[in-house]
Amino acid sequence: MMDWSDRHCRMFHRHISKHTWLYTEMVTTGALVYGDVERHLRFNEEEHPVALQLGGSDPADLATSARLGEKWGYDEINLNCGCPSERVQKGAFGACLMAEPQLVADCVKAMRDAVSIDVTVKHRIGIDDEQSYDFVRDFVGKVAEAGCTTFIVHARNAILKGLSPKENREIPPLKYEYAYQLKRDFPDFEIIINGGIKTEAEIDEHLKHLDGVMLGREAYHNPYVMASFDQRYYGDSSAPKTREQVLEAMIPYIQAQLAQYGPLGLKLNSITRHMLGIMTGLPGARAFRQTLSDSKKLALGDAQLLLEAAARLRITA
Numbered sequence: 001m002m003d004w005s006d007r008h009c010r011m012f013h014r015h016i017s018k019h020t021w022l023y024t025e026m027v028t029t030g031a032l033v034y035g036d037v038e039r040h041l042r043f044n045e046e047e048h049p050v051a052l053q054l055g056g057s058d059p060a061d062l063a064t065s066a067r068l069g070e071k072w073g074y075d076e077i078n079l080n081c082g083c084p085s086e087r088v089q090k091g092a093f094g095a096c097l098m099a100e101p102q103l104v105a106d107c108v109k110a111m112r113d114a115v116s117i118d119v120t121v122k123h124r125i126g127i128d129d130e131q132s133y134d135f136v137r138d139f140v141g142k143v144a145e146a147g148c149t150t151f152i153v154h155a156r157n158a159i160l161k162g163l164s165p166k167e168n169r170e171i172p173p174l175k176y177e178y179a180y181q182l183k184r185d186f187p188d189f190e191i192i193i194n195g196g197i198k199t200e201a202e203i204d205e206h207l208k209h210l211d212g213v214m215l216g217r218e219a220y221h222n223p224y225v226m227a228s229f230d231q232r233y234y235g236d237s238s239a240p241k242t243r244e245q246v247l248e249a250m251i252p253y254i255q256a257q258l259a260q261y262g263p264l265g266l267k268l269n270s271i272t273r274h275m276l277g278i279m280t281g282l283p284g285a286r287a288f289r290q291t292l293s294d295s296k297k298l299a300l301g302d303a304q305l306l307l308e309a310a311a312r313l314r315i316t317a
């Protein structure tokens, strides 16, 4: 998720769940072909399994970018066919690619020829006022001809004109049944559902029909929801870290990052901003967030602020 699932956020999430797959922000092919590759692709070894999401529509540039992703050690390359933003539309990629399944197939083929890791596609169920299930079925069918067998389905339309990206995550209705039907029509493919999913009960229900579930906003705003995933979905018998243990585990990481990239390049808040939601649902969560959002304290650049914030929570609770 742009501006959210950066390497610091992913590192934090990895301390909550060891096995859940993590996805990068969308990285455009332009940023990789013409920009600072290291800045866009560096990540922490601990983040595995981690997928690199690419945005683009030129098969050759996508192949180059996928190759870079594999070289940097990513575990999967995912192509964004779901982003509705104006900027992305100007670049003729993201959700508008759903209108061009043959081009997406060409892109997937070029990437698959370039790398040996999985190439997957994240898409919507339709664009604009297209309501028929056949549209997404034909899209998946065409892209599958290029060898893609994993589809992450954000189960609502993208409205390309008139809605902001935020509205595009809220207003078009969710139609989970379309994703379920995809699984029935393509039983051999891995179909992963996304959109509006928050609780374990909801995840369990989807898993009766599908192969996987992707959480976006809930994983960000309430990251500790992932604490039970290793045991529940990956058969791991070790106890999850407590919230405090997660915070403690982040301290050496933050200190090392600040030592390497601070004081001008990286600020404490660039990492801790992703952690504000870890106490969501607990009494005192607000006091925790307040302490961790205090600009004077943040300016000191001391990662122990996490523990100070957690202590405030205990006092308030």
Ligand SMILES: Cc1cc2nc3c(=O)[nH]c(=O)nc-3n(C[C@H](O)[C@H](O)[C@H](O)COP(=O)(O)O)c2cc1C
Residues within 6 Å of the ligand: 001, 002, 003, 004, 024, 025, 026, 053, 080, 082, 083, 122, 154, 169, 194, 195, 196, 197, 214, 215, 216, 217, 218
């Ligand atoms: C701040 C933000 C940035 C996002 N950036 C991306 C992105 O880069 N690539 C992508 O495929 N989806 C992106 N999304 C969409 C989410 O991945 C997800 O599809 C959407 O929020 C619906 O799932 P949710 O209800 O679980 O959040 C973004 C969402 C948010 C809130």
